[in-house]
Amino acid sequence: MPGKKRVIVAMSGGVDSSVAAALLKEQGYEVIGVTMQIWQAGKEDEKAGGCCSLSAVNDARRVADKLGIPYYVMNFRSLFEEKVINYFTDEYMKGRTPNPCIACNRYVKFEAFLHKAKGLEADFIATGHYARINYDEERRRYLLRKAVDDHKDQTYALYSMTQDQLAQTLFPLGEYTKPQIRQKAAEIGLLVANKPDSQEICFVSDNNYKNFLMERVAPEEIKPGPFLNTKGERIGTHQGLPFYTVGQRKGLGLALGYPAYVLALDTKRNAVIIGTDEDVYQKALLARDNNFIAIGELKNPLEVEAKIRYGAEPAPAVISLQPDGRVLVEFKEAQRAITPGQAVVYYQGDLVVGGGTIDEVVFAAS
Numbered sequence: 631m632p633g634k635k636r637v638i639v640a641m642s643g644g645v646d647s648s649v650a651a652a653l654l655k656e657q658g659y660e661v662i663g664v665t666m667q668i669w670q671a672g673k674e675d676e677k678a679g680g681c682c683s684l685s686a687v688n689d690a691r692r693v694a695d696k697l698g699i700p701y702y703v704m705n706f707r708s709l710f711e712e713k714v715i716n717y718f719t720d721e722y723m724k725g726r727t728p729n730p731c732i733a734c735n736r737y738v739k740f741e742a743f744l745h746k747a748k749g750l751e752a753d754f755i756a757t758g759h760y761a762r763i764n765y766d767e768e769r770r771r772y773l774l775r776k777a778v779d780d781h782k783d784q785t786y787a788l789y790s791m792t793q794d795q796l797a798q799t800l801f802p803l804g805e806y807t808k809p810q811i812r813q814k815a816a817e818i819g820l821l822v823a824n825k826p827d828s829q830e831i832c833f834v835s836d837n838n839y840k841n842f843l844m845e846r847v848a849p850e851e852i853k854p855g856p857f858l859n860t861k862g863e864r865i866g867t868h869q870g871l872p873f874y875t876v877g878q879r880k881g882l883g884l885a886l887g888y889p890a891y892v893l894a895l896d897t898k899r900n901a902v903i904i905g906t907d908e909d910v911y912q913k914a915l916l917a918r919d920n921n922f923i924a925i926g927e928l929k930n931p932l933e934v935e936a937k938i939r940y941g942a943e944p945a946p947a948v949i950s951l952q953p954d955g956r957v958l959v960e961f962k963e964a965q966r967a968i969t970p971g972q973a974v975v976y977y978q979g980d981l982v983v984g985g986g987t988i989d990e991v992v993f994a995a996s
């Protein structure tokens with residue numbers, strides 16, 4: 631009888647990855663649980679019990695005991711620091727708004743962790759992400775699809791996965807809704823069944839990225855500079871580019887007689903560009919570093935629905951390859967606050983066609 635397939639499950643101590651491990655065990659895999667130490671949590675994080683805290687390791691270990699599976703802790707701290715934390719701070723310093731989960735998935739979970747798992751002779755790795763993978767005979771490609779639970783779908787943060795990575799990854803939760811997963815956790819008596827969902831950025835406490843940046847960057851690197859209107863006129867003084875994001879209205883301290891919004895961060899002039907609500911809506915962007923899961927490469931213009939941030943609805947657009955290798959995304963209708971540094975992910979229904987990083991907004995000539 632051929633041996634069981636071996637799966638290494640990335641266990642964060644949360645309900646999702648705990649149930650992922652349980653489901654795989656039920657399906658007959660040989661399951662091993664691993665928690666990655668990725669960040670030295672401060673006291674505050676410890677209380678909150680985020681994915682990087684000691685309680686995460688304790689929770690994951692207890693779940694592994696309950697399921698009767700071997701469990702290990704692996705240290706990925708220096709890689710996480712380099713590929714996620716440094717990227718996160720650098721991007722803000724360059725006037726862009728990073729997405730650390732995407733960097734973590736790309737370099738830590740589906741590259742380094744997968745590599746380690748292969749070293750342990752695993753056939754697959756698995757996570758508690760809400761997404762689906764299937765092999766398409768006709769296209770001869772692995773495809774990534776949205777999860778059945780639209781609210782929990784995490785494909786936006788997974789668009790950079792390669793064919794090789796998709797072939798060796800299992801997402802056991804993709805066919806379930808979150809309430810079903812919590813119920814399953816309760817049925818099998820997992821203590822983590824009612825644990826709250828993790829906070830937005832696992833290494834930033836209270837969701838306050840500004841404090842986090844201030845702790846990591848020398849104060850003189852964050853310089854005040856001009857607020858400029860769209861005509862290039864100075865209308866005030868800002869506190870430093872990293873403190874602003876595209877679309878922001880609150881906390882600008884400007885009294886212009888109309889609601890003012892951040893349109894762009896201009897690193898060359900160390901300026902924050904300010905405009906009206908109408909100016910914040912734009913119809914096109916250029917994306918770099920694209921990965922086309924479903925089609926390999928983009929040859930001809932393609933109709934898709936493009937999603938410009940984690941919480942945004944995908945919107946109809948046409949994508950086309952430009953001579954400089956970037957992808958032009960032209961929306962049918964203007965989108966609010968297209969933000970450089972965030973990902974743009976291209977869908978056709980529940981299929982992830984691909985995605986890239988928003989490099990620049992193409993402003994309509996006014």
Ligand SMILES: Nc1ncnc2c1ncn2[C@@H]1O[C@H](COP(=O)(O)OP(=O)(O)OP(=O)(O)O)[C@@H](O)[C@H]1O
Nearest residue numbers: 640641642644645646647665666681757758759828
């Ligand atoms: N520190 C970690 N060690 C191992 N795996 C992790 C870790 N952090 C996250 N993961 C894996 O990545 C998946 C997605 O991470 P995310 O932070 O989005 O967690 P989540 O959706 O809240 O899931 P969970 O309820 O399992 O924490 C998790 O389900 C888990 O498989």
